[in-house]
Structures are given as structure tokens and as C-alpha cells.
Amino acid sequence: MTLSVTPIAGKLMGIIEIIIGACLMVLSVVFYGITFQFPKQTLAFSPKVFPRFVSTCLFIISAILVIQGIMAFRKRSPDEHAKLAIDKAFLTRLLFGILIGYTYTQLLPITGYIVATPPFIAGIMIIFNEKRWIRTGLCALITTSVLYILFRIIFKVPLPRFSLF
Amino acid sequence: MTPILEGFLYVLHPLHFPFLAVGVTLGIIVGALPGLTASVGIILLLPFVFYLDVSTAMVMLCGAFCGGIYGGSITAILISTPGTPSAAATVLDGYPLAQKGEAGKAIGVATIASTSGGIISTFCLMFFAPKLARIALEFGPEEYFALTVFGLTVIASVAGKSLTKGLISGFFGLLIATVGIDPVEGYARYSFGIPNLMAGFSLLPVLIGLFAISQIFVQMEMVGKKVKKYDQKIGRILPSASELKKLFFIIISSSFLGTFIGIIPGTGGAIASFLAYNEAKRWAKDPDSFGKGNIAGIAAPEAANNGTTGGAMVPLLTLGIPGDVVTAVMLGCLLLIGVRPGPLLFKESPEVVNAVFAGLLLANVLILFLGVLSVRIFPKVLRIPPSILFPIIFTLCFLGAFSLSNSTYDMFIALVFGIIGYIMQKNGFPAAPVVLGVILGPIAEDVLARALIISHGDWTTLFKSPISIFFYVISTASVIYSLRRQFVAKKA
Known part of the structure; x- marks a missing residue:
């Protein structure tokens, strides 16, 4: 049965998107940075090409998520304070x-x-x-x-x- | 002897048929059980199918796939909660009919419609798949790279409500896939000297974690909340001959609609069932009766969602591109049992393909028998307390992860991905693109490397073939479609 989790919405979702986006940006930078330790290119395709491409794309999309999170955070009216109701x-x-x-x-x-x-x-x-x-x-x-x-x-x-x- | 007849003889062999029956039964039970989906059913079967020969394993998995999709309708009818997303439309008329004391008839109609949908879609699969596979045999590394881009983009853009989150999931999966030995020079990337990391993340623990363990954590959130139970009478099971006659055209047309929708990657049973429901309502003489227990409102979505099973197998078997979340899991499972879906499968292992065709047809026949015979058992199955069910599932998840390489490290990885999967679900990130990223990442890198090495590093080679351009165009179209959908949803 598809019993979904209680969704997070509103301002709180904005904050979470900023946090997740920022974490993924850091992760992609780390993955990209480590590729400098990979061996130098000997063929037309080296082990660093694919990870660099993927981490760059992930970085860009995560940055978009952060921007979306900031916009969601700002968009809400001041009285709409999302309550972090932790069970x-x-x-x-x-x-x-x-x-x-x-x-x-x-x-x-x-x-x-x-x-x-x-x-x-x-x-x-x-x-x-x-x-x-x-x-x-x-x-x-x-x-x-x-x-x-x-x-x-x-x-x-x-x-x-x-x-x- | 015709190849398909060989397939039937193989599946009907006393040593093989029980596996199909077990697959279908487990699929129906898991599809109907609270908190479990068809994907989980297929994943839970994996540790056992490892030790079977490839054809039997494929047949068992296909049985679980069809059974799981059908099983979702049972809870939709009995307690107004769809067992799988594909059964969401069945709730609209199934539950009202059950409330009238005709749950048996509702399940009977759903069973007949599901069987018809499954059989028609399997015939379409048998017709289209070999033809498409012959075309795909002409693909070179450039076309394959474009195809993997297409597969990833389509699933990422339609799997969740947000395109950004879908793409993040896909690229996260691709990033995970870069850990371990690279396919060109054999360099151990991101392993930090740890032997377990050198092999990368195995697919099975990732699947188990993202789809099954995360679901157990989701269920922990439900503890203490009231769970719906069915306590009304089941009543008559089979519809009358005149009712069946009325439903004939709806079932046939919805089956074809479901098959067509299923063939399009990234769509799936949920879209097909709602489309079929709307069409049935639009062409009905009494559209006002829909939503109040009209049996046509059960037959149409059920024929369509089971119609997607054969349809979704077309791109999966011929191109190695899954049609929806469940087939993404199926793709992972097939790779784990040593089957590489794609055009070469039709050329090199026709016996496996024929066994799948026969297995899918017989699985749908089994659904008809098992569905009708066990209607009265379903309400009892739904009464299994979560406090017994989920600890068993949790243990099965761990043992399944262990069984891959007899390593408790894989159990740990499954647990880690269970936590990641739960966080993803909670925050609206779809899990299917991660799995696709993990599966398609190494394939994409391999074909990209081959294309570039052949062309001496000329990147424009990726855009020279018309087939590649076709895939890039439809990938872009899927992204634009997703953006438009998001825009419309925001406006509404």
C-alpha cells in the first residue's frame, strides 16, 4: 500500500531544500576535487571525464535547488511560520x-x-x-x-x- | 517447434512452473499488503532467484511483477487505499462498490480486467519487441549513449513532482556509480584504499535500501495511527454474463491504451489507469454513475494498468530502458541475475526471451485463478499486524543484501541507503532515478568511452547520427514537458 510519509511543506521545505542543495554542492565539489588525484590521460577518454561531468551537473542543479529554496523561504507571508512539529x-x-x-x-x-x-x-x-x-x-x-x-x-x-x- | 511453444513448454515444466506460481502469489500478497509495493516484492525475491537458472529467475520475477500490479487493486477496493500507485484510479469506483457489499464482484471485475490487460499487452510485447530489437541492433556506442541519456532524463523528469529534484536524484545515482573501478583504465576511483569501495556500490543493497528499508522507516511513522480494515461481506465474486458483455469493449480498448502508454518510457500504470478511467467515463451512457460503484470504472483502470506490464517490457527488453519505477527495479534485478536487457538478448539468448513471453502470459492466467479463488482470503491478509509484518520484511531485506556476496558490508550499505531513501521520500526526491543512475551510469560511461576512443576524442561524434539526435530531441522534450507541467501545477 502506498502510504506516503507526512509531506514537508511551505517555509520549512525551503529551509530543507537549501540545506540539501548546499550539502550536495559540497559533495560534488569534493568529488570533482578528488579527480585531480586521478592518473593522467593516456587515451581519448580518462577516468576523470565522467565523474567531472556528473559532479559539475550535480553542482549546477543543486545550486538551482538552493535558489528555489531561498525563493520559497522568502515568498511566504510573515505570518505563515512553518512549525517544525517533530514527532x-x-x-x-x-x-x-x-x-x-x-x-x-x-x-x-x-x-x-x-x-x-x-x-x-x-x-x-x-x-x-x-x-x-x-x-x-x-x-x-x-x-x-x-x-x-x-x-x-x-x-x-x-x-x-x-x-x- | 516454434520458439514461443518452446517457451511455453519450458515454463509449464513441473520444475519451473512452481516458481512462476510462487512469484505471482508473492506479488499479489506483497502488492496487497499495507506498506509494500510491487517493487518491494520483486526485490524480496532476488536472493532466491540468484540461485536459479536465468530463464526460471526471469519467469519468477515477471510473475511477481504482474502479481504485484494486480495486488494493488485489492486494497484499493477493500479499504480505499491503493496498494500501488497504478491502482489509484480503481479506488474511485472499487471502494463505493465494496461499501455496497459487493467487494467480491469488484475484485472479480478487477481480476478479469487485469488478466485481459496483461494478456493483450503480452501479445503486443511479442509482436513489437523483436522488431524493435532488430532496429536497436544497428545502434553503435554514440546511439547507445544518447539512449542512456534519454532513459535517465525521461525518468528523472517524470518520476517526481519537481524536475530539479528528479534530476538531482538521477545525478546522485550517477555520482554513486562513479565509485569503484573505472571501465577504461581500471583505476579505482573514490575508494581511498578501502577494498569494499573498490568494487563500487553493489546494486542489490542500493535497491533494498532505497525501496524496501526506507519503506520500513516510513511505516514507523504510522505506528499508533488507525489502520483501515475491511469488515464487510465479500458477496458474489464473478460478474454476470450481461455485465461482462457490457465491459468487453471497455476492457479491450483500455488494455490497448495501457499497452501503448506502457511502451512510452517514464509513464507507467498510474497515468494509464487514470486515462483509461476518463475515457471509459467519457464514452459511457451514464457518466454520472462513475464514482458511485460503476463496474466499468474498475474494469478500465485495471485493464490499463496491467496493460502497461507488457508495454513497459518492450523498451526494457529491447533497449534496456525501463518504462517506470517497477521496471527500473526489474532492470536492476535482471542485471543482478546476469541478464543484460537489450537487442543482443534477442539474438544471443532467445530461449530467455521466449520464456519471458510465455511466463508473462501464464502469469496473467494464474492471476485470474488465484484472484478469484482467494478473494475471501484477502481481508484476512490485510489483518496481519504491522508489528509482525515489518520486522519480518526488515530481516528479509538484510538477509537479501547479505546473500549477494555473503558480506555484512552489503547489509550496512542497504541500511545507509534505507536512511537516504527515507530522507528522499520525506523531501520529495524520487528514488527511481537514483537506481537508474546507478544502473545506467557505468553503461553510459562505457559507451561514451568507446565512442570517444573510436573517434580519437572528437566529441561531435555524439551528435552526428540521426538516431542520437532523435533521442536528444525527445530527452529535451521530456524536460520541457516536465517544466510545463510544473508551471501549470504552480498556476493552479
């Missing part, structure tokens, strides 16, 4: 979701799939407001087992194994 509960969920995901990627090579996956699933279930502990535990264990059978046994797809080194 703190969502932000916490999002950050914990990313943290749990990151921890999972780091734990997997050490503990292996079978040990790392149930806590990961349980953690994400809690983030999605699951309050029944028995259901969380059972679901984590069953999902881990079913996915193991599906990947490892049926489709012979390798999964990370326990390793101390």
Missing part, C-alpha cells in the same frame, strides 16, 4: 530502528544468524508497538527458524555462522 516518539523509534539495524549488521559476523536474529526481530517488533512479550518472543523464534529453513535448507543460500575470529 518525538517517531524520531525515537526511527533512531532505535537504525541503531538496532546497525547493531545487527555488526553482530551477525560474530554471533552468526541464529543467535543475532531473534533479538533483532524482537527489537523491531517492540519499535512497532508490540507489547505482548510472549507473542514477541514466539514470533522472533518462529521467524528466525522459518527464514533459516527457507534460505539455508530450501534455497541453499548461505547465512552468517558463529565465528570468534
Whole structure:
């Protein structure tokens, strides 16, 4: 189902466009700058041509985005102050979701799939407001087992194994 | 034996057909499930299709593609929320009919129309694709470069509401594609001595991150919000013979319209379904009944959006240029399983092409059976709590990213692109151009390098061929169209 995110609009969007545009301009300058370290041209086409072309285009379009952001920021009437209504509960969920995901990627090579996956699933279930502990535990264990059978046994797809080194 | 018959025999083989059935079923379920799209369904299948032979993998992915587009109509009818953007027009009459207690009939009409649209468009694909591929075989590196420019521009200019943001997404994808070994001299660009970066960003984690993990983050925003559920009766499923007779012309004409729209890169099912809906309403004897549960208002968009499946496969298979977001994902998946779409595919691997033709036809027949048989199960599927569904999807995403090269680094990359994808969605940047940039970037650089090396560095060689000029002209036209659309939208 295409449930879209709450859109950002008005003055706030202008500010965000300025920030994103500026970040991309810096990124394209960095990418362009690094091409000076590339080896000198020996053929009619060198490794620096394409990155320079792309980073220049990205720089120009990002600059246009910044200008559009400034215009959007100025255009609004003074009484139209966009309120930055941060849903703190969502932000916490999002950050914990990313943290749990990151921890999972780091734990997997050490503990292996079978040990790392149930806590990961349980953690994400809690983030999605699951309050029944028995259901969380059972679901984590069953999902881990079913996915193991599906990947490892049926489709012979390798999964990370326990390793101390 | 005719080649297409060989394709049918291949797909109907007991060892291959179950994969098509699984693909279609998974596509329907994912298309119908809250928060998931046909693109996600195709991506989730990838880790499994890696280990299949190319034809079976293609057939399974085509099944998921068709199933996913059809699946979107189920939630559009039952809970007034389109499962995919293509099903947005189906809501207009599907939901009112469901509210009258005739959800079964609405889904039945949608199923019949989708099947007809899919089958007609597959026949068009079988007719047009080999001809277009023969023309494309004449393309040299200059023409291919112009074609990749066209592919990128078209998707970037129509994928989002803002041309600037669409182009930024496309160039961001191209910039990502420059990381790693360059195709001419083998120099490791932007790798900073890190071995993982030398290979560049693998497509699979980028796809998983941008389309699937970002969607999980989006769903985190929905936690605690009331989710619509269908609790009315389903009623009769199949429409009567007289109703089908009335719908015949609408279904056929909408199927052809959808196919035609699908062939044009950058359009997609959403545009086709609304156009077909408007046409059906315009030619109807009772236009006032549209929007109040008229079955023609379900048949027209559904025939058209499934009509785009075969249509969108024409530029994808023959030129390697996707027609819309889902086919952009399909293109990525095909490259990952070792299929390089383009005219050479028809010459070098005709068995794969025939399996795709047969697979698409049979997938649509399966949709008819599965759709009608499982109408009463759909409301139950929609009751799966997000707290169970999304943790499973998240795990599948990570395992899918890992399976590519047995590397947790790819899982990390998927997570990073999930965050990037979420930020992009939140701020109106379309994700499809990024994927296209990552896919078409190396191809564009490769053909550009070949063109320049052949011409001893003469850049004017890119503008000498009439075919190249044709592609540059339509690329410019798509940008102008997008600018005009933005201007009109602002004025309104």
C-alpha cells in the first residue's frame, strides 16, 4: 500500500531544500576535487571525464535547488511560520530502528544468524508497538527458524555462522 | 517447434512452473499488503532467484511483477487505499462498490480486467519487441549513449513532482556509480584504499535500501495511527454474463491504451489507469454513475494498468530502458541475475526471451485463478499486524543484501541507503532515478568511452547520427514537458 510519509511543506521545505542543495554542492565539489588525484590521460577518454561531468551537473542543479529554496523561504507571508512539529516518539523509534539495524549488521559476523536474529526481530517488533512479550518472543523464534529453513535448507543460500575470529 | 511453444513448454515444466506460481502469489500478497509495493516484492525475491537458472529467475520475477500490479487493486477496493500507485484510479469506483457489499464482484471485475490487460499487452510485447530489437541492433556506442541519456532524463523528469529534484536524484545515482573501478583504465576511483569501495556500490543493497528499508522507516511513522480494515461481506465474486458483455469493449480498448502508454518510457500504470478511467467515463451512457460503484470504472483502470506490464517490457527488453519505477527495479534485478536487457538478448539468448513471453502470459492466467479463488482470503491478509509484518520484511531485506556476496558490508550499505531513501521520500526526491543512475551510469560511461576512443576524442561524434539526435530531441522534450507541467501545477 502506498502510504506516503507526512509531506514537508511551505517555509520549512525551503529551509530543507537549501540545506540539501548546499550539502550536495559540497559533495560534488569534493568529488570533482578528488579527480585531480586521478592518473593522467593516456587515451581519448580518462577516468576523470565522467565523474567531472556528473559532479559539475550535480553542482549546477543543486545550486538551482538552493535558489528555489531561498525563493520559497522568502515568498511566504510573515505570518505563515512553518512549525517544525517533530514527532518525538517517531524520531525515537526511527533512531532505535537504525541503531538496532546497525547493531545487527555488526553482530551477525560474530554471533552468526541464529543467535543475532531473534533479538533483532524482537527489537523491531517492540519499535512497532508490540507489547505482548510472549507473542514477541514466539514470533522472533518462529521467524528466525522459518527464514533459516527457507534460505539455508530450501534455497541453499548461505547465512552468517558463529565465528570468534 | 516454434520458439514461443518452446517457451511455453519450458515454463509449464513441473520444475519451473512452481516458481512462476510462487512469484505471482508473492506479488499479489506483497502488492496487497499495507506498506509494500510491487517493487518491494520483486526485490524480496532476488536472493532466491540468484540461485536459479536465468530463464526460471526471469519467469519468477515477471510473475511477481504482474502479481504485484494486480495486488494493488485489492486494497484499493477493500479499504480505499491503493496498494500501488497504478491502482489509484480503481479506488474511485472499487471502494463505493465494496461499501455496497459487493467487494467480491469488484475484485472479480478487477481480476478479469487485469488478466485481459496483461494478456493483450503480452501479445503486443511479442509482436513489437523483436522488431524493435532488430532496429536497436544497428545502434553503435554514440546511439547507445544518447539512449542512456534519454532513459535517465525521461525518468528523472517524470518520476517526481519537481524536475530539479528528479534530476538531482538521477545525478546522485550517477555520482554513486562513479565509485569503484573505472571501465577504461581500471583505476579505482573514490575508494581511498578501502577494498569494499573498490568494487563500487553493489546494486542489490542500493535497491533494498532505497525501496524496501526506507519503506520500513516510513511505516514507523504510522505506528499508533488507525489502520483501515475491511469488515464487510465479500458477496458474489464473478460478474454476470450481461455485465461482462457490457465491459468487453471497455476492457479491450483500455488494455490497448495501457499497452501503448506502457511502451512510452517514464509513464507507467498510474497515468494509464487514470486515462483509461476518463475515457471509459467519457464514452459511457451514464457518466454520472462513475464514482458511485460503476463496474466499468474498475474494469478500465485495471485493464490499463496491467496493460502497461507488457508495454513497459518492450523498451526494457529491447533497449534496456525501463518504462517506470517497477521496471527500473526489474532492470536492476535482471542485471543482478546476469541478464543484460537489450537487442543482443534477442539474438544471443532467445530461449530467455521466449520464456519471458510465455511466463508473462501464464502469469496473467494464474492471476485470474488465484484472484478469484482467494478473494475471501484477502481481508484476512490485510489483518496481519504491522508489528509482525515489518520486522519480518526488515530481516528479509538484510538477509537479501547479505546473500549477494555473503558480506555484512552489503547489509550496512542497504541500511545507509534505507536512511537516504527515507530522507528522499520525506523531501520529495524520487528514488527511481537514483537506481537508474546507478544502473545506467557505468553503461553510459562505457559507451561514451568507446565512442570517444573510436573517434580519437572528437566529441561531435555524439551528435552526428540521426538516431542520437532523435533521442536528444525527445530527452529535451521530456524536460520541457516536465517544466510545463510544473508551471501549470504552480498556476493552479
